[in-house]
Every structure is written in structure tokens, then in C-alpha cells.
Amino acid sequence: MKKVALYVRVSTLDQSNKNQKVRLTEYAKQKGYEYDIYEEVESSRRTRPVKQELLKKLRSGEYSGVIVYKIDRWARSSTELILEIKELVDKGITFVSISDNLDFSTAAGRLHFQILAIFAEFERSxxxxxTRNALQRKKAEGYVFKGRPKGAKDLKKRKxxxxxxxxxxxxxxxxxK
Known part of the structure; x- marks a missing residue:
């Protein structure tokens, strides 16, 4: 029997993750998986401690997969999504998004992942x-760049x-010689 992690996340305290949990547990039971639920509540801040704990356990091999309700529940940006999913997939860890009908352990899922990665790279480009165009425009307008602001390390002479x-x-x- 496969042991997986179910990850649910809501952004604010007034939202509920009940629908996510119901759908994820139904899916896991239907597949015959043993599972643990990881709930992230009020994750509007940059750090998501529950997700970080889950990633640590996935990396150590405690789970063979992670299942989310929707892909946007896992990551806030395409870059974050691509980097983390690539790491998981490379380690043989299954990643499934049930609402998006994505399973990155299948050939079709890997194709979808490659397409997502291409779009993320395009977005970064x-x-x-x-940014380069804005800097060139500002320079042409006569803006003088001052560089990084001085900080505490700049106050004393370095060895x-x-x-x-x-x-x-x-x-x-x-x-x-």
C-alpha cells in the first residue's frame, strides 16, 4: 500500500478547507492509499511552515507521493511550482492535482509538466x-543609479x-617558474 500526504491550504482564517479535505480523502481511499493530512491555514504570509515540514518528510522518503486539490494550493508562483515539482519528480515522488487532473508520474503528466516549465521559463525571460528595458529607459532619461544602499557591513573596513x-x-x- 502506498503512503501519501494530502496537502490542503487556505489563504485566510475565514476560508474553509473542508471541501478540499473531503475530495482528497475520497480520492486516497478510492486508490487504496494510506494517507496523512497536512493543513496550512492562513498561509498569506511568505513562509508556509506546514508545507516546509511536508517537503522535509517527502525528501526523507516518508511518503511516496503528495496529492493536492488544485495545483494553485501547492505553489504561489510558477517558478516555485516548477522547482519543487521537478525536485519531487526527480526523486520518484508522485505529485497529483485532482481538480486539474494532473498526475506527474504518468507520461501525459510529465508532458504537462514540461509545458508548464516552458511557460515558467518564458515568464522569467x-x-x-x-527590467532591462526599464533600466535602459531610466538611464537614457538621465537617472543616476546609486547602487546598493550602505548597510552595517559597509561601516567598518573589511579585511x-x-x-x-x-x-x-x-x-x-x-x-x-
Whole structure:
């Protein structure tokens, strides 16, 4: 019997995850899976401790798969989704989204995943392109970039003896006599 994790998430305290739990437990029972439920409540903040705990257990092999109600319950961005699912799939961990009818352990599911990955890469490229264009425009308008704001580490002089030693060693390696 396969042991899986069921992950449910709602964004605010006034929302309910009952529908997600009902659908996920029905699915797991129908497939004959042994399961544990992981509930993330009020996950509007950046960190999701329940998900992080689940990821740790998935990585250690405690579960052979994770099942979510909908793919957007797992990740907040396509980049997060792609990176985490790729890691899980590469480790042989099943990832299923029942509402989206996606099972990344099947050939069709892997095809869907590749398509999602391509769109995520495209999205990252567009963001990068827009950022470069905005910086070029600002520069053309005469904006002077000041760089990173000074912080606590900038207030005291840094040691550079390690840097000098590395540079000397590199120079000797490149030009042995």
C-alpha cells in the first residue's frame, strides 16, 4: 500500500478547507492509499511552515507521493511550482492535482509538466527583459543609479588579506617558474 500526504491550504482564517479535505480523502481511499493530512491555514504570509515540514518528510522518503486539490494550493508562483515539482519528480515522488487532473508520474503528466516549465521559463525571460528595458529607459532619461544602499557591513573596513593571498596563489599557479 502506498503512503501519501494530502496537502490542503487556505489563504485566510475565514476560508474553509473542508471541501478540499473531503475530495482528497475520497480520492486516497478510492486508490487504496494510506494517507496523512497536512493543513496550512492562513498561509498569506511568505513562509508556509506546514508545507516546509511536508517537503522535509517527502525528501526523507516518508511518503511516496503528495496529492493536492488544485495545483494553485501547492505553489504561489510558477517558478516555485516548477522547482519543487521537478525536485519531487526527480526523486520518484508522485505529485497529483485532482481538480486539474494532473498526475506527474504518468507520461501525459510529465508532458504537462514540461509545458508548464516552458511557460515558467518564458515568464522569467519576459520579466528580465522588462527590467532591462526599464533600466535602459531610466538611464537614457538621465537617472543616476546609486547602487546598493550602505548597510552595517559597509561601516567598518573589511579585511582583504585573504583576497590578496588568493590572488597571489592564482598568479603563481598561472605562471609557474
Amino acid at each position: 519576459l520579466i528580465s527583459e522588462r 582583504n588579506d585573504g583576497y590578496l593571498k588568493r590572488e597571489e596563489r592564482k598568479r603563481l599557479m598561472d605562471n609557474p
